[in-house]
Amino acid sequence: MRDCIVIGGGQAGLATAYYLRRAGIEPLILDDQNGPGAAWRHVWPSMTLFSLASFSNLPGMPMPHYDGFPPASHVIAYLEKYEERYGFEVHRPVHVSSLSWTGCSYALETSVGAMEARTVVAATGTWSAPYAPFVPGAFDGTQWHSARYPGSKPFEGTRVAVVGAKNSGAQIAAELTRVAEVTWYTRHEPRWMADDVDGRVLFEDAHRRAIALMRGEPDPGPGPTGDIVMLPEILEARDSGRLKATPMFDSLDRVKADHLIWCTGFRPALRALRAVLDSSSGTPVPLHPGLFLVGYGDIVGPGAATITGVGPYAKRAAAGVKELLND
Structure with a gap:
């Protein structure tokens, strides 16, 4: 015992x-x-x-x-x-x-x-x-999840669809734009964090909320910080025009790619x-x-x-x- x-x-x-x-x-x-x-x-x-x-x-x-x-x-x-x-x-x-x-x-x-x-x-x-949402239709290529993403090498010279509007989606999509034709699907416009801050802003915001909850106070909710930390590769890919968001598809039939990577948490x-x-x-x-x-x-x-x-x-x-x- x-x-x-x-x-x-x-x-x-x-x-x-x-x-x-x-x-x-x-x-x-x-x-x-x-x-x-x-x-x-x-x-x-x-x-x-x-x-x-x-x-x-x-x-x-x-x-x-x-x-x-x-x-x-x-x-x-x-x-x-x-x-x-x-x-x-x-x-x-x-x-x-x-x-x-x-x-x-x-x-x-x-x-x-x-x-x-x-x-x-x-x-x-x-x-x-790992979680991936249900989407109707059929996809003929290879499906992945960010949990099993092996790096960019297997995707060189291919067409890749990346789904997800937060950090993992932006990081993987930005990396792949150097070696593949990438379509980055998001349900809303990317919510970029300020270029000159890093993840500590998210942690400070989370700490503020956690302290309130532990005191028995209502959750004050997240502050206006954004979802995506502007790591150097993401910032460069966005500013160069390689990283652009496309509205989310409503059927897998619409995805024209060799690979589909779910960065959906x-x-x-x-x-x-x-x-x-x-x-x-x-x-x-x-x-x-x-x-x-x-x-x-x-x-x-x-x-x-x-x-x-x-x-x-x-x-x-x-x-x-x-x-x-x-x-």
């Missing part, structure tokens, strides 16, 4: 483990990856953070300096050093197939056997649950937790005491799925674990 098991060894799981230790609780972290880095191990080759390293920190340990916007390799190295610094008990690769409530604790079925815990923190993220990866969640309202809610969700984006709170923004939610979950264990 464990006091607390954290499912997921990425930024949300590590941040929660940090605050659990400060509360005097040593969690067991179960991670289904072969090494540190979680979802960052699977991003496309050219993907970077859209804020500087100095504004991309987990609690207790700043990210090392990087000139420009850090690539995934820098983030993975940081998460590995974070694990080493705090010496968390991380078991990997361990896949959790189901979670159930026994009446006084949680039973986990895993790839290394059954486990039991008084409390569980779910920090499984979203990367393994993700859903919380909560399949193994279905038996202990109530999703009838559209937002998953734990059915029993002692289960906490951390790092799933808006279902948890503004900024919760980011390195910088996950801290307050991790701290709140750790406090909830401690209170329940004390009771």
Whole structure:
């Protein structure tokens, strides 16, 4: 019997483990990856953070300096050093197939056997649950999702349709305009952020909203910041005229391309937790005491799925674990 098991060894799981230790609780972290880095191990080759390293920190340990916007390799190295610094008990690769409530604790079925815990923190993220909307019609080419985008090389000299009006859509479309004929489909005009700011503006806005919600105040809503951070390649592609938005199609029959890349986001990866969640309202809610969700984006709170923004939610979950264990 464990006091607390954290499912997921990425930024949300590590941040929660940090605050659990400060509360005097040593969690067991179960991670289904072969090494540190979680979802960052699977991003496309050219993907970077859209804020500087100095504004991309987990609690207790700043990210090392990087000139420009850090690539995934820098983030993975940081998460590995974070694990080493705090010496968390991380078991990997361990896949959790189901979670159930026994009446006084949680039973986990895993790839290394059954486990039991008084409390569980779910920090499984979203990367393994890519989302694409239903669109009628048929497309004869190859369909991709940004979660599996392999970089620009396979698309050289082809026609590519990219769908999505936020950062991933703009980044992938901008990159591909150098090697392919790109049509960038969006449901509305791109909402560009100011050219002279980076992602910290989004994080500051999310932090403002998160603090209000944690105080029990109404959500003040997002500020007029825009959706797309003007990373150097996006800025250059837009200003050169290569990156232009086209209104979204209403049928796949209208898409004339060799490849179609959906940059339409993700859903919380909560399949193994279905038996202990109530999703009838559209937002998953734990059915029993002692289960906490951390790092799933808006279902948890503004900024919760980011390195910088996950801290307050991790701290709140750790406090909830401690209170329940004390009771």
